[in-house]
Amino acid sequence: MQAEAQGRRIVLEIFGFLPVIIFVAVLIYISFNAPNFLTLRNLELVLMQSLPVVLVCAGLAAVVMAGGDDVVSGGIDLSIPATAVLAAGITAQMLSLGYPLALCAAVAFAASMIVGGLNAVLVTRIQMTPLLTTLAMFVAVVGVNNVVTASRRINVDHPWITVLRAQEVGGVPLGILVVALLVAVIFFALHQTRWGLNLQAVGGSRDAAEISGLNVNRFIAQSFILAAFSGFVCGFFILARGSGSSPGVEDNLMLEMVLATFLGAAFSPRRVVTMWGAILGAILVAAISIGFKSMGVNVFWTGLIKGSLIVLVVAFSAISQRVR
């Protein structure tokens, strides 16, 4: 029976790795078919493109770590992309009306915190499931953004925002440095502090955390606030990437966020959602998007392929959870 359990474990490990294997295979396929794909210039482009996704993934990873990685009943925050788009929309609209950037950012920050706070209250006080709560919040917040921006594109050319895209420091784009710094701070908080370890304990086993004297709801609420903050920062990167705010960005962002975060679990030695995993996942997903584009794949097909990959990733994670 021992040897058999061992064998089952090995099969399980392979299953856990399958999403990564599939992704790497797709990337290799792309690099053979799009000759420019593996150049340094192009990889920098991939990184730049992935920045908004990396930010929201960091936020989502915190929520999943605090709420548990069960896709249906565990922690999830689908509203982060909507928060990001709202922050971008508010900033763009107020800039176009001539307000100073600091004031725009303050209002956008306040709006983001309201979204995060509402999520936290609905989930911890009213005890709604995070999936439904944040999906509803996503729809509502996108609605608010449509009202704010009248659902049209607003150009932004404020130097403090374009600098995120155009400026380089020591040969590295400033945007990448800023995100790297933020990610490092969040990583330290989640993995190297007592607070972060306790937050992970809450997600790993609510009962265990409660018995150890941790205030479970406080950690879950904090994770939603952190997620909203990541959405707020992401808003500025959306403005920088698109030279303004345009409607419809949130759909793709949500898709890539969920895909990347849960794909990331396959990178973690413990097979759970982690910060690093989510970020690596975000970069991989961006690489695939750009890869398909440079191969000249029809944009409609890209959606189908991404959707299928989500199904695959979630299915594999479900299988390995069940067998465990």
Added chain:
Amino acid sequence: MGQSAFRLSGITKEFPGVRALDDASLEVLAGEVHGLVGENGAGKSTVIKVLAGVYQPEAGKVEVDGQLLSPATPANVHAAGVRFIHQELHLVPHFTVTESVFMGQERRGPFGLAKREMRKAAETFLRDTLGLDVSGNRLIRDLGTAERKLVQVARALIDGDAKVVVFDEPTAPLASNEVDIVMGAIARLKAQGIAILYVSHYLSEITDICDRVTVFRQGQTVGVFDNITADSAGDLVFAMVGRNITDMFPPKGDRVVSDGLQITDFTDGQKFAPLTMSVGKGEIVGIAGLIGSGREEFVDTLYGLRRRKMGAVSFEGADLTITTAAQAVRSGLVLVPRDRRHDGLVLSMSVAENVTLATLEDNAVMGLENRNAARKATLAQVQSLDIRPPNPDAITRLLSGGNQQKVVLARWLSTSARIFIFDEPTVGVDVGAKAEIYQLIEELAGEGACVIVSSSDPVELQGVCDRIVVMTRGALVGEMQADAISVDDLVAATTGASSVEEIRNAS
């Protein structure tokens, strides 16, 4: 030894409709391992929660180390050095040993967490205090159950302030070879002068490890035994059971038993070892065993809810291979599950809908449900089983426990089932309904059905069954004729106080 580590005296605790503790007392002395035994519902868990400060008793005193705590709260009990090792492990599977031991009490270093220091401390504590040599970097999910238990113990004791440790059924989920690991750890704790309250159903462990034992029965302290030896088990069982058994059971009819269900080398490969047993047509066979004995898993596997690893099942000589519950029902093998609220009934549906759930196809006309026929069939069942209210349209949620159980029975009686498995048939059922359910079980056997009754209630097994097989720690250890043994014998066999052979030889 000699000084009081803690003392509960005159404790009374009432819940709506029940007096869980009635002037109960419990004292543990410094440096001793003290056993607490009693049947389910005797008040063991309640008294632990009173000590923990979770329940406030209506009357009585809680003293720890000579200090009166009034009232006892979780905070001041913890401060007084009392630690609780709960039955459930409550560990995060993907956390390391170190992270689990220090959960909620992490040590900070100059830069973030003092990870190295914590790992050293966890490893040292596990090795020196509990006798477990394990790397602090191992993941919980890679450890065996006994090792996880010790990690749980380390988490409670790592602060070094523990004076009293309460173990609640620490060995229930363990295989027999793992029990020694936990027992060894407890012996080490005792040698370090820590007082231990050891709560367990396993009397052989109690007599092995305890210096003194307190016995609870129906919320009262019925005895404190000194000088515990292996021979004390009989006295303990007598003190635990000593009650009048009311006349609940129908007389056993003169039934003709013929070849029926034969189970050979049947195992799930995990929770119970290959076992062989038979149930004749017209026979009632009981399965006795504590929680964790593999009894529940065996029944579930037989019904196709869990995957079987190997073994053969036949009925009247013909192969009866069951891999899903739907197949079991089609083959005429049905289960009345232990948790009827979850597994047995759709509580939001009416009685008629629940009763006809398994027979929808019989009543259907071209795939459409024939409600009238369903209602009519149900009405007959409702009347014959005396389900109250006698209304097929009543919503099942509103029925009492006993009547809900009868609805589950009505469903299976309306099928052409020939093999009935009852898993804890009378948990949460009032006395009147109990007698009716026993009567029904007897009638089923009288009509030639094979009946299996799996139960944690020794009185029920002894009263209703013809034969009883005993399971302990995943193995079938023997079988006995019900009318040749007493309830005490059955308790002794399931708790390991004496072996099945000893009982058979004695009777």
